[in-house]
Amino acid sequence: MDGLLRKDDMHYYQKYSVQFIKDHPVAALLLDCGLGKTVITLTAINDLMYDEFSVKKILVVCPLRVCNVWRDEIKHWDHLRNLTCSLVNGTATERRRALQKQADIYIVNRENLVWLYERCKLSFDMVVLDELSSFKNHQSKRFKAMKAMRPKVKRIVGLTGTPTGNGLMDLWAEFRLLDMGERLGRFISQYRNLYFKPDRYNGQIVYSYKPLPGAADAIYHQISDITVSMKARDYLKMPELVSVTKEVHLSDEERKRYDELKKSLVLELPGGEVTAANAASLTLKLCQIASGAIYTDDKGIVTIHDRKLDALEDLVESANGKTVLVAYWFKHDKERIQKRMTVRELKSSKNFADWNAGKIPVALIHPASAGHGLNLQRGGSILIWFTLTWSLELYQQTVARLWRQGQADQTVVVQHIVTKGTIDERILKVLEHKDGTQAALIDAVKADLAMTDSGKEGIL
Structure with a gap:
């Protein structure tokens, strides 16, 4: 098993989260991007299945291009090697065939959840909703399908880093699926009447609501017993640094x-x-x-391919409204990204000012222009490397634009989009090992593990 990560390699906050899932049949893990939600959940599944024998068949619902992530994560950890999974995607015939396979975990993309509910005869005793926020619309078909399936499920886990991307109203649908309405009410009308008041309306038609005074604290208190957050609550001058690899695969x-x-x-x-x-x-x-x-x-x-563009699109979507800085190397990288999504390149003082003011949702930067003294930390805390550079100096300078004193967020997430089996892996390895202090910094991720004692501390 050489080269595999082991259970002891997991961070303490990850082990804490594993135990939280095991102790709570209904659990919401609000994890900042890059904190290892997949390995945390898989470890809990493995323990519940093979140590405690309390679950037999698990369903994971996730975005389409994240399906492979769950399967591939198993291959990286020694203690997960016994888990088997089946990807329920492709044509209807392929999906049916995947459901007929003997497996511990069945992974379905959220677009096929309605089909699964209508056609599948399998019963699942545990469900994982990866990116819980994608169920925030209580009128969507996927929400209704999951709501119908929920009573037969003994255990459920909701994973997301952005549960309130559009405000507190999002929480009702998400937690309605988790606890079937026990904490925030069975009906959206109950939730609205208790915690909100009309904000914009025309006659009898209400277009938006705003929280009543004290509503946020009351809502957080209601869900605190089944919720754990991975946002650190400390007083470090430097934010925590989390380094993550997003793999894509060539045909x-x-x-x-x-x-x-x-x-x-x-x-x-x-x-x-x-x-x-x-x-x-x-x-x-x-x-x-x-x-x-x-x-x-x-x-x-x-x-040649659009694999990295697809991955970039997924990462930007998963940021759920948070600003994102994208580092590119080749001119055609920039051109292709600009064709795929709305972005602005940071080249002038006006661009830098707009970024720091939070006016640019997705910004592009070339490492050569991310020199010393360029302060971008006020504009965001997520950096995505679309193309890596061999230069350790340029790499560190670019990361330091966000990971520096004055960063408002407690965690800076550095995402590397790496094409599996290519020179990308070699470049990343060189960058990781040229400076021994990098590993220590990455390992320094902290989480408030005492949050459940305060009722609301650490939530959201």
Whole structure:
């Protein structure tokens, strides 16, 4: 089992969360991005299934491109190796076949939850709702399907880092699925009448509500017994630093192209011929393929895949309204990102001021422009590396734009989008091991583990 992480490698706050899930048949884990919600939940499942024998069949509901994350996470940990899973996606025939497989965990994307409810005859004694906030609309089909399934489920876990992306009103639907209305009421009307008052309305039609004085504290108190938050409540001048890897995978054809270039330094593509005359040039070409596009010898651009763009889109969505800073390396990275989503590149003092004022939801930055003394910490706490740089100095400088004194959030999350089995993995390994202090900083993530004693401290 060499190379696998072990249960003892889990952080103390992760072990605390595992025990919380085991102790609470209904549990809401509000975890900041990057704190390991997947391994926490899988460890709890493994313990409940193989140590306590209290669950037999588990359903995980998650975003489509996160399905593989649950399956792949099992492969990284020695203590999870006994768990088996089946991905319930693809065509209707493929989904039915996946449900017929013998497995501990069945993983379905949230878009197929309604189909699963209507067609599946399996009964699940434990359900995990990964990204609980995607069930905040009580009128959605997925909410209604999960609500109908809920009474037959003995254990349920809701995972999210942003439970109130659009305000406290979001919480009702999320917790209605968890505790079937025990804490915030069985009906949305009860919740509204108790904690809110009309804000904008026209005659009898109310367009929005705002919380009554003291409503937030009252709501937090109501849900505190089944909720644990991973937001640190300490007085450190420096925020905690969390480093996370988001893996994407090439198709067989894309892998063939990558290996062909690596082997022969020449790759024939429909858009032109690419040659790599030396190792340095080859490295750049491989980095480009890993990122999804490559320059041809005549300065053209050939798109190879959109895997990283899909992953970036998922990460931005999971931030649920939080501002995001994206680091890119190649010009075609920037161009492709700009075509996929609305972004602004940080190049001028006006851009920097707007970012720090929270006016730019998704910002682009090139590591070479993220020099010493550039303060961006007031604008956000999430950095996503779309393409990595070999330069440890540029890497550290870019991270330091957010991870520095004056950062308003207690945690800075650095996400690395890495194409599995490519030069990306080698670059990340070099960056991680050139400076031994990095590991210590990453391990310094803290969480308020005494929050349940205060009733509301640490919630949300």
